[in-house]
Amino acid sequence: MAKENKAPKVLRYRLSLVDDYTHRHIWQVHFRRGGLFIAAISSVVVLIVGAFALVSLTPLKTFIPGYPDATSRMEAQQNAMTLDSLKNVVYRWEFYSQNLRKVVEGADPVVIDSLIRARKTEILSAEEAGELHVKDSILRANVMEAEEFGLGSSSRKLPIEGMHFFPPLKGVVSQGYEDVIHPYVDITAPANSVVMATLDGTVVSAGWSDDTGWSIAIQHDNDIISIYRHNERLMVSTGAKVSAGTPIAIVGSTGRLSTGEHLHFELWYKGEAVNPAKYINF
Incomplete structure (x- = not known):
């Protein structure tokens, strides 16, 4: 019994673009089945990543329900x-x-x-004033003793959880912190509200950016940096020394990435962004 002729196994394919009249090959590409599968998967991944970046990094995200x-x-x-x-x-x-x-x-x-009168401070008697003076003297002696042994020196570093942060702006958190997409918080407040420094520090950057408008960066102790963006006007310059609660800017909506009047606030600790809402009550 004669063996049946099997069709030859196809290993390579060719996709061609041919002129219908002259039959001239304008463009062609050779591929295998595995290469076609990999190209299809890569195209789908690139399309998904591109769509995600387009939505998350542009104002198109405001159209999401x-x-x-x-x-x-x-x-x-x-x-x-x-x-x-x-x-x-x-x-x-x-x-x-x-x-x-x-x-x-x-x-x-x-x-x-x-x-209203009841809330006013009452005049202390001589006996009460004497007791307060004694307590004050004891407190001063304890503080001097602690400083003598270096317990109260400024070189002592506290963890970020033990530090007291001043709210940079009293308002409403319109968008919270997200580790990857939104590593900062947005705070809305009435026009002409004052933006304040959250800790003592030195202004290391104060200027204009096309994307974030008038922005300020302040270096604090313990490897902490705070950043304030989209301000209407700056009140400090680079190199200025500021204290916690010092007015540094006026809230605004400057910069290409701003979608409304608010403060873009970032908090960095040891080179990594942290959630300001964990340490500050806005």
Whole structure:
């Protein structure tokens, strides 16, 4: 019985671009099945990475459903301010109802001036002043003794968890910290709000960038750096010494990457970005 002729095994393929009239080969490429599979997988990966970068690094992310845009951030800020006003209104109504109850019961109402006077510091007696003087002397002696043995020297370094950070801006965190995509926080606040230094330090950079607008970088002790971007105006220059809470800029919306009036705040510790919300109550 004659053996059946098997079709030859195809190992290579060719993709050609041919002129329909002259049959001239304009372009052609040779490939194998494995190469075609690898090229297809690589194209899909490049397409996914490109789409992710296009969405995450451009204003297109504002079109994603649920992503907070400039309007929603402003509304959140206004809601926070409205909530604070409502708290004051509720407090006044409680004060009014308490006074009304006292009047109905025949008691004397509380006068608001008396509350203000009650908060003023009372004059201490000679005996109380003497006790305070003794306590102050003991405290000063303890501090001098600690400094004598180097316990209170400025060379002592505290971990970042033990440091007290001054809030750079009182506002609403419109976008929180993310390790890879968003290693900083965005804080919205009313126009002309003052941006302040979060720790004592030295201004190592203060100037303009097309992407981030007017920006400031401050070097602090313990290998800590704080960065403030998208400011409307700077109030310090490079080389200036600042203290915690010192006004350094006015909040704004400068730079190509800004989508609204806010402060872009970064905190770096030993060369790595850290989440400022862990150490600062905005």
